[in-house]
Amino acid sequence: MGFLDSLSGQITNAGKDIKKKAADTAETMRLQNEIRANQTKIDKFCEELGKRVYEDIKDNPDEKYAYYVDNIMKLQERIEDDQRSLQGLKSVRVCPECGASVDGDSAFCTCCGTKLN
Numbered sequence: 001m002g003f004l005d006s007l008s009g010q011i012t013n014a015g016k017d018i019k020k021k022a023a024d025t026a027e028t029m030r031l032q033n034e035i036r037a038n039q040t041k042i043d044k045f046c047e048e049l050g051k052r053v054y055e056d057i058k059d060n061p062d063e064k065y066a067y068y069v070d071n072i073m074k075l076q077e078r079i080e081d082d083q084r085s086l087q088g089l090k091s092v093r094v095c096p097e098c099g100a101s102v103d104g105d106s107a108f109c110t111c112c113g114t115k116l117n
């Protein structure tokens, strides 16, 4: 085989390598995106499952769930305390419809338009 034939062969092989790398890169990105999207879906299902299980067991949790139920209940009490504290602040009101913080003198919610008493 002559020098030019050999060079031509090398260039062809380099081109094939570049095409293969580009295809592999595209496939890698596609697979990584698919994995990420499916992991996000799993996380959402787990969250929904957790909420449903919580509603089913919260009144009489099995020992293995007690830690989670206890923490959720404590955090919910904390939220309710904070919401009461918010309502006690005179210069700011909390819209009962959407939960937005609204100026205490406003007659209507600036976020959703609900009439405030």
Ligand SMILES: [Zn+2]
Pocket (backbone or CB within 6 Å): 095, 096, 097, 098, 099, 100, 109, 110, 111, 112, 113, 114
């Ligand atoms: Zn509102």
